[in-house]
Amino acid sequence: MKCIEQLIAKYLTKNLSEEETEYLRRWVEELPGREEYLRRLAERNDFSVKYRRYEAVDAEGAKRRFLRKIRRRQIFDTTHWAWYSAAAVAALIVVSVWFSRTSESEAPAFLLTEVAPGTTQAVLVLENGSEFSLTRGGETIAFDDSLSARTEDGAITYNPGHAVKSPEYHTLVVPRGGEYRITLSDGTRVHINADSKLRFPVAFSGSERRVQLSGEAYFEVAKEAARPFVVEAGAARVRQYGTIFNINTYNDAAEVVLVSGAIGVSRENGAEVSLAPGQLAVCDEGIEVRDVDVLPYIAWTKGRFTFDDERLVDIAEDLMRWYDVEIEILDPEIADMRFTGSVGRDQSIEHIMNAISYTQNVRVEVKENKIEIFK
Amino acid sequence: MNNKGFIQRINKRELDAFKELYDRYYRTLVVYAANFIDDGDVGEDLVQEVIINIWEHRLSFSSYAAFTTYLYNAVRNASLNYLKHQGVTQKYMEYLSQTYSPVDEEAVNDEEIYRHLFKLIDELPPRCREIFLLHMEGKKNEEIAAMLQLSVETVKTQKKRAMAYIRDNLDKAVLLALAINGGKACFFEILNGC
Structure with missing residues (x-):
């Protein structure tokens, strides 16, 4: 704001000091017409009427209309991608830039660049139903006289409690668009992915350490030879004695990947199958074991999406959970296209969508409140 | 920003x-x-x-x-x-x-003057704002007090508060503009009573 404008503003609100009045007087005398200008501006009623009008204008509504309008006209900018798909390796990749031609009623509710990645967030549910929202670090939660847990950025640690006969169970609920880490009272560390739940006793008792998982989690189990650690996850029962492994039950089958150590996988009351590091057990009607590259399975714990010849439908599932957004694949033949690539989970979804659309020349568009992928 | x-x-x-x-x-x-x-x-x-x-x-x-x-x-x-x-x-x-x-x-751009003023008026507490606006419309303290069913003293205090808030923030706005633009000429004018 110019100096003289500020002075006039003070004049209008009758806020001038003597010195300032003198300065303004000299400014007025400098040029003809300035006096008349100032008089017109000082019309008190004008000032008030103007403000009442100003006050009544809905800037927020206008902002929303603006956003709707430009979203309908959004185009994708070209970027370079280190992605490839099996079918497109030898092919010349055609980069297409297009204008969306959606009608007014299908106006998208957001821009791809606005779809933010997930954050560390979780809700802790106690047995009595009370809930603690875990978004801030540096808090100590006292559950009762002897039991407490401490939060830090994105993680919660349970103090080693004293053994009780029938310990209370807590459930850590991580929503879509979230992830969270927990250290259980025995020192076992669990990294829990989006849209997942872990139910665990606040202190372990008896001859086993038993927890229940739905969704996906990465376990680093504290070694205790005398007390095996058992995870119940979907159809799978995973029993082990101090190892690192990843389980997910996002699909109907539970997938268990062993990173190091040794585990036994069984179905409920079924025979146990031993897993060696680098092996995947798919636990459904039966248990199928095969050798895999573990990296794509645990990349999420290192903050990355890594897809190795992965079907687009499965990639979309992953993205929906992490970005908490709806993705629809309109053409069935696209759903089975396979992609290989790696990208940070902290990137906006636009990066991944661009990568996908450029490698296979499919189109991505935001329609209403979801992302559509089509030919 | x-x-x-x-x-x-x-x-x-x-x-x-x-x-x-x-x-x-x-x-x-x-x-x-x-x-x-x-x-x-x-x-x-x-x-x-x-x-x-x-x-x-x-x-x-x-x-x-x-x-x-x-x-x-x-x-x-x-x-x-x-x-x-x-x-x-x-x-x-x-x-x-x-x-x-x-x-x-x-x-001089009077619309910018209004814009700055209106932003500051917006920031006033509702009652303080109302009193200030009535004052700017030329109403006397007694009239404002009667209209809003307040004591004359309250009207005076609130009016002073509004004035002080606007004055202080206009000063700040100019100092900020100077810091950003490095406008030496205007700074000189301020020292001379601007």
Whole structure:
């Protein structure tokens, strides 16, 4: 704001000091017409009427209309991608830039660049139903006289409690668009992915350490030879004695990947199958074991999406959970296209969508409140 | 956020900067358009088009002053253009374009004065704001007290509060502008009683 404008503003609100009045007087005398200008501006009623009008204008509504309008006209900018798909390796990749031609009623509710990645967030549910929202670090939660847990950025640690006969169970609920880490009272560390739940006793008792998982989690189990650690996850029962492994039950089958150590996988009351590091057990009607590259399975714990010849439908599932957004694949033949690539989970979804659309020349568009992928 | 950074972000077409543009300017521009056009809805549409045009044509600006000048003049031109198509008489058009001459980057811009003032008035607590506005409409302390069913003392105190808030913040705004632009001339003027 110019100096003289500020002075006039003070004049209008009758806020001038003597010195300032003198300065303004000299400014007025400098040029003809300035006096008349100032008089017109000082019309008190004008000032008030103007403000009442100003006050009544809905800037927020206008902002929303603006956003709707430009979203309908959004185009994708070209970027370079280190992605490839099996079918497109030898092919010349055609980069297409297009204008969306959606009608007014299908106006998208957001821009791809606005779809933010997930954050560390979780809700802790106690047995009595009370809930603690875990978004801030540096808090100590006292559950009762002897039991407490401490939060830090994105993680919660349970103090080693004293053994009780029938310990209370807590459930850590991580929503879509979230992830969270927990250290259980025995020192076992669990990294829990989006849209997942872990139910665990606040202190372990008896001859086993038993927890229940739905969704996906990465376990680093504290070694205790005398007390095996058992995870119940979907159809799978995973029993082990101090190892690192990843389980997910996002699909109907539970997938268990062993990173190091040794585990036994069984179905409920079924025979146990031993897993060696680098092996995947798919636990459904039966248990199928095969050798895999573990990296794509645990990349999420290192903050990355890594897809190795992965079907687009499965990639979309992953993205929906992490970005908490709806993705629809309109053409069935696209759903089975396979992609290989790696990208940070902290990137906006636009990066991944661009990568996908450029490698296979499919189109991505935001329609209403979801992302559509089509030919 | 400072003005220079704001313009850089507008030039880069950052969505957040455009949202901020709405916060900073939309209401002022609509009030400005009302000088030309009585119909508030038409005024709002014209202002919307001016902003959307900046986005769509990727307009960029060399300075904050150039940007504000553009905004006011674009709204002015759009308004006059609209009136021309409405078949408004030549005489009235002349009157309007003379009364509301194009905004000059160097000259005093009363719309900017209002914009700063209105922003500060907006920030006042509701009762304090009401008292201040009635005062600006020329009402006496006793009248205001009777209208709002308050004691004269309260009216006086609230009025003082409003005045002090506006004065202090106008001072701050100028100091901030100086810090950003390094405007030595104006700084000199301040030392001389500005």
